[in-house]
Amino acid sequence: MLTTILIFLIILGLLVFVHELGHFIAAKRSGMKVEEFGFGFPPRLAGIQKTGGKWKFVWFHKAPLDNDQTVYSINWIPLGGFVKITGENNEHEEDPRSFINRPFKSRFVTLIAGVTMNVVLALVLTSIGLAIGLPAAVDSSDQLPPYARLKDNHVAIIEVVPNYPADKAGIKPGDQVVKVDTKAFGNIDELRDYIKNNSGKLMEFQIKRGREILTLNVNSIKNPEAGQGPTGIALANVGKYSVPWYWAPIEGVKTVGIQIFNIVTGLYVLLTSKLGLSSLGGPIKIAQLTGEASQLGFVYLLQFTAFLSLNLAILNILPFPALDGGRILFLIIEKIRGKKNNQKIEQAVNTAGFLFLLLLMLAVTVKDIKGTGIISRIFGG
Secondary structure, three states: HHHHHHHHHHHHHHHHHHHHHHHHHHHHHHHOOEEEEEEEEEEEEEEEEEEEEEEEEOOOOOOOOOOOOOOEEEEEEEEEEEEEOOOOOOOOOOOOOOOOHHHHHHHHHHHEEEEEEEHHHHHHHHHHHHHOOOOEEOOOOOEEEEEEEEEEEEEEEEEEEEOOOHHHHHHOOOOOOEEEOOOOOOOHHHHHHHHHHHOOOEEEEEEEEEEEEEEEEEEEEOOOOOOOOOOOOOEEEEEEOOOOOOOOHHHHHHHHHHHHHHHHHHHHHHOOOOOOHHHOOOOHHHHHHHHHHHHHHHHHHHHHHHHHHHHHHHHHOOOOOHHHHHHHHHHHHHHHHOOOOHHHHHHHHHHHHHHHHHHHHHHHHHHHHHHHHHHHHHHHO
8 A cells, every 4th residue: 555655656746747847948948937946845845046156055945045046946745846937827017027928929838838748758658668568459460560569468357347246356457367267268259258158157267467366256147237248347368569669759659649539539528428526536546546557567557657647638738727728728818809818807717717626626536535445444444
């Protein structure tokens, strides 16, 4: 549990830090006044600032030594980072270097830079993964480009239906099927037929999870619902898909493009369906998935981190108040109108959006806590 929390915090910190680094670089290059760029969140532990041509320390919560220079800080709460840009909330109109006084292009690039950096991070991680070998479901090596390689082929469980026998037995997505009832199977069809022919019986699954070999007893359903199997699992031929390092960035672009399309499509389905809150996952759920990915191995964790980075990018670009996309929308409205927006109204809308997101996060977190049974395990309920 402790290891999972630590890995989750490291990944979350990386994603947030990279996002804020994008805003920081763009703001600096566009001539905006950046008051502070911090690793972690306040209170401040220590910082440095260039003043009088020399670098000097700025300790704890003390004010900057030079109000015109950026403080680079390390903070007590190690969750990502932050960038403080003068006028980022549309104030300080008297300062020519304030965010609100910069040209449209500079402000647009600064706002979108965080999302861009998250996409770049996903591309870098995916490219590294492809050079090492990423898990992929492939029916035949004939489907691969001539420069690609597929090794360590095996039958894996790619989906587990909640509350079905496999889920209750502890089987998880990513588990490799070694044997069922001491029998090894050469392909998916043989395994599917065996499970189907033994509907209603107790089956012994020997699975490989990371470096562990586990034996789990799975009760199967005699007459499952239409579209569902007796155990509630989906299977695929999985292998380590890799390409030469010089092809990895090109394949990385293709892979990231497909993932972005899938995430956007999934988000559209979520927003237009009646699934609602039940289909959302918050920090607790993400931490749980992080633990599962880390158990499967380094490349799975690499792949999962890239996926989270893309999700963060897409969610942030949505035209919703308080998000980067919402602020970009206000910026575009200002450009079309040819004059500045009413700052009080804009700030009020962003504040309302921020409060809504906090409440949504709280609701999803409560749902996740109930779903994982954390409270009952802690208090023995």
